[in-house]
Amino acid sequence: MRxxxxxxxxxxxxxxxxxxxxxxxxxxxxxxxxxxIAVVDGDSLQIKNKIKVGRRPRGITLSADGTQLYVCVGxxxxxxxxxxxxxxxxxxxxxxxxxxxxxxxxxGRKLYVANENDNMVTVIDVADRxxxxxxxxxxxxxGMGISPDGKILVNTSETTNMAHFIDTEKHTVIGNVxxxxxxxxxxxxxxxxxxxxxSEIGGTVSVIDPAALKVIKKIRFEVRGVxxxxxxxxxxxxxxxxxxxFVALGPANRIAEIDTDSxxxxxxxxxxxxxxxxxxxxxxxxxxxxxxxxxxxxVIDLERNKVIKSIPVGGAPxxxxxxx
Amino acid sequence: xxxGYLARQEDPxxxxxxxxxxxxxxxxxxxxxxxxxxxxxxxxxxxSYRLVEQALPQDGDISAGVKALAEExxxxxVADLPADALLAAADRPEAKSMLLFNARATDDALxxxxxxxxxxxxxxxxxxxxxxxxxxxxxxxxxxxxxxxGRDPGDALYAEAVRRAAKRFGGRIVDEKSWTFDTGNxxxxxxxxxxxxxxxLATQGPDYDVLIVADEAGDxxxxxxxxxxxxxxxxxxxxxxxxxxxxxxxxxxxxxxxSRFEKLAGRWMTPRxxxxxxAVRSIGEAAARTNATSFxxxxxxxxxxxxxxxxxxxxxxxxxxxxxxxxxxxxxxxPRMLVSVSPQEGFLHPVTPLDTLGDDAPESKCRLNx
Numbered sequence: 001m002r003x004x005x006x007x008x009x010x011x012x013x014x015x016x017x018x019x020x021x022x023x024x025x026x027x028x029x030x031x032x033x034x035x036x037i038a039v040v041d042g043d044s045l046q047i048k049n050k051i052k053v054g055r056r057p058r059g060i061t062l063s064a065d066g067t068q069l070y071v072c073v074g075x076x077x078x079x080x081x082x083x084x085x086x087x088x089x090x091x092x093x094x095x096x097x098x099x100x101x102x103x104x105x106x107x108g109r110k111l112y113v114a115n116e117n118d119n120m121v122t123v124i125d126v127a128d129r130x131x132x133x134x135x136x137x138x139x140x141x142x143g144m145g146i147s148p149d150g151k152i153l154v155n156t157s158e159t160t161n162m163a164h165f166i167d168t169e170k171h172t173v174i175g176n177v178x179x180x181x182x183x184x185x186x187x188x189x190x191x192x193x194x195x196x197x198x199s200e201i202g203g204t205v206s207v208i209d210p211a212a213l214k215v216i217k218k219i220r221f222e223v224r225g226v227x228x229x230x231x232x233x234x235x236x237x238x239x240x241x242x243x244x245x246f247v248a249l250g251p252a253n254r255i256a257e258i259d260t261d262s263x264x265x266x267x268x269x270x271x272x273x274x275x276x277x278x279x280x281x282x283x284x285x286x287x288x289x290x291x292x293x294x295x296x297x298x299v300i301d302l303e304r305n306k307v308i309k310s311i312p313v314g315g316a317p318x319x320x321x322x323x324x
Numbered sequence: 325x326x327x328g329y330l331a332r333q334e335d336p337x338x339x340x341x342x343x344x345x346x347x348x349x350x351x352x353x354x355x356x357x358x359x360x361x362x363x364x365x366x367x368x369x370x371x372s373y374r375l376v377e378q379a380l381p382q383d384g385d386i387s388a389g390v391k392a393l394a395e396e397x398x399x400x401x402v403a404d405l406p407a408d409a410l411l412a413a414a415d416r417p418e419a420k421s422m423l424l425f426n427a428r429a430t431d432d433a434l435x436x437x438x439x440x441x442x443x444x445x446x447x448x449x450x451x452x453x454x455x456x457x458x459x460x461x462x463x464x465x466x467x468x469x470x471x472x473x474g475r476d477p478g479d480a481l482y483a484e485a486v487r488r489a490a491k492r493f494g495g496r497i498v499d500e501k502s503w504t505f506d507t508g509n510x511x512x513x514x515x516x517x518x519x520x521x522x523x524x525l526a527t528q529g530p531d532y533d534v535l536i537v538a539d540e541a542g543d544x545x546x547x548x549x550x551x552x553x554x555x556x557x558x559x560x561x562x563x564x565x566x567x568x569x570x571x572x573x574x575x576x577x578x579x580x581x582x583s584r585f586e587k588l589a590g591r592w593m594t595p596r597x598x599x600x601x602x603a604v605r606s607i608g609e610a611a612a613r614t615n616a617t618s619f620x621x622x623x624x625x626x627x628x629x630x631x632x633x634x635x636x637x638x639x640x641x642x643x644x645x646x647x648x649x650x651x652x653x654x655x656x657x658x659p660r661m662l663v664s665v666s667p668q669e670g671f672l673h674p675v676t677p678l679d680t681l682g683d684d685a686p687e688s689k690c691r692l693n694x
Contacts, residue, residue: 098579116580119364139364140580158577159634160365161612176368178612181634182577201634229639229676251638 064108354597
């Protein structure tokens, strides 16, 4: 009886889904251990391809025109540029030693790269494939965020425990804000009025007013049954309307949803193990997360507030980007 | 800001294995690296740090060293000293207005009966090391231990910590032996022949799951693996070791610390270097967080529950209020690979699992008058 019912439901639901191709996106996941980018089809949630890149791929982002992927391959001290159509590395960019994370300027012309090994941020001209500048920052630069107008770059340094604010024209540090231990990710809100910085060891998110260079709010997390030390904030994403933020909590195996008005945590989603990063589907109905210890990608349905699937993607998934 | 570094010259440590260098600057290089890290951060805060290195001759008078540092105006001192010299330094009148960081001595007495209010310990205690290993062995269900103890007084203390850990975590010591052979120089023309026949003799006895060796100076422990009477693993001070730091750790951003250190020192970072790094970084962290430079403010902050240090071991490190010991995860390291990290999953604690390693508040015999 139950079997029959589900068949009928499928028949009814089928044409509706077909008429409206909601999840046509492609998801790219950097697998730190496999030296591969897993390509997942957003429709079928199946792996379509695995692209071989350099050693220890972590940071990953799309080119401005959406035809290429930039991938930090730290152990090879460079950035691989992947042509999405052919699924191949077509050239490389000189990044300086051990690149981990980077951010593309809003005009798509420059990549700002954090070099973990020598306290530096390297600026790369993407078209010329050349490094055009270095900025000295704190110990172990990691997170990179850029203001919507491209004028201010924020870099976090993991051992100095600061967010460094950098003038992108002059390539100079114009301010420093102390945050909790081991800051990882920096993200501007779309209106440019706040910068959110996550701290892995501190287990918090600091919300910074970039004009005043002050922390205006520190968001803390508490998950019942999870010890405080396991709550390690890393990846941050915000919806386009600016109302909701999602933060990956590492070995707590949770994603926190935060109301950006009240800075209150609304709910926690249980995902795979050691979740570092996350990305929305283009319609923001789904959130995808990379889980480095369980080697999978969790899919959260944000309409039903439910984790609906986990997809094995390969060894130690780290970074993630979604192409519409 | 001035940070003192107090040490006495020693004969260089000569490891049995030729793969390891003979280090003459252990500890000191860790302090120098942390000083550079503090100064990189300090440039954004208008803080700068200077290391005042006070290396006394081998038979040098500790009190003269403390006095010299006090005269320079130093109040934070990293002590790379064995237990007796550390206590001699801490009990000097000048040291009453100093804070010493024990970056060397693992003695449990320093965390208990012999504890001092003006000492914080960044080196782990022997009990922490033994508990970390015992938890891992319990997880492996290797519960029958045979204990082989060297001749140094430290080896006996290490063995004591192992016996205590066995009781705490369900190990059973099925046999206990003392090492009585003379291994002599590491470089001999046919040395391997004698060792090959000595070791089976030394390890014969009731069957066990794991041979635990107590040889802190590294006089013979590295000879054991592959030569024991039974085909069983070796753990303890050699073989599968429990340690505060090892070259095999590159987790949690450890790659960066290892490569910065190697660039500076031209060799691998040892646990002694790591303890000195933690000490100097603790001072830098306290100064950055409080934006203060006064001794009293910084000392209060270091002792407070707000203090947290990231030490490349996946969680924040802090000081135990009851004895000044830095709580920290302990690596379980093989000679070439990281095997595990303790505390192990499942060993529970009402406050933090880190306090399942070493002396917890209720069992501590330290009574501090601060």
